[in-house]
Amino acid sequence: MESPSEVEPTRSPWLATRAFGPFADAFGAEIAKLPPLAARNIARLVEKFQGKTSPADQGELSSRLFKQVMDEAAWAEEDIVTEYLSGVLASSSKEPISDRGVAITALIRRLSSAELRAHYLRYAELLRLHLPVEICDLRLQSNVASLHRELNLDEFFDAMGYSAPDWEQRRRILDHVILGLAREQLVDP
Numbered sequence: 001m002e003s004p005s006e007v008e009p010t011r012s013p014w015l016a017t018r019a020f021g022p023f024a025d026a027f028g029a030e031i032a033k034l035p036p037l038a039a040r041n042i043a044r045l046v047e048k049f050q051g052k053t054s055p056a057d058q059g060e061l062s063s064r065l066f067k068q069v070m071d072e073a074a075w076a077e078e079d080i081v082t083e084y085l086s087g088v089l090a091s092s093s094k095e096p097i098s099d100r101g102v103a104i105t106a107l108i109r110r111l112s113s114a115e116l117r118a119h120y121l122r123y124a125e126l127l128r129l130h131l132p133v134e135i136c137d138l139r140l141q142s143n144v145a146s147l148h149r150e151l152n153l154d155e156f157f158d159a160m161g162y163s164a165p166d167w168e169q170r171r172r173i174l175d176h177v178i179l180g181l182a183r184e185q186l187v188d189p
Helices: 009-020 024-032 036-052 063-074 079-092 101-110 113-128 141-146 153-160 167-183
Strands: none
Touching (some): 024 036, 036 063, 063 079, 063 101, 113 153
16 A cells, blocks of 8 residues: 555545545545545554454444544644544444544544653553553542652653754753643643
């Protein structure tokens, strides 16, 4: 399969229809009207979705959720945003409540790519420590203290993809990330 950047925008409707079924036909026509960048972004989402689920595992997706995710994905240039959105679609396609991802997609929309990247890094670290998923819910105050970890700023900024920011840049990035995640009650400030 071609890389997302090589997929022709006019093929995006076909990819979406193949991955998401017949109800995507109407949206496929709308995708064809989008600028090439938006169509490529949706093709990236489709590719990531297909990598997270097999046709046999897929249930019926909510058209409401599908449209919301596609609207977000069209303008998501950061890979982390596309990764999260494809995960919402993949998990929602397996759930009895097919539109439960609507709330999560709204949350993703409110977070910047830097906040999503920091959120991902935090949970990846918790999973690396082999903690049960129910303990990794940082919204529960009882879990926060037991999961406190020291943060090496150099490693954090490297993992975030920022090369050697000065102290003022570090402060602005940390303020943005921590306060943004705290605003959404994903971490304590």
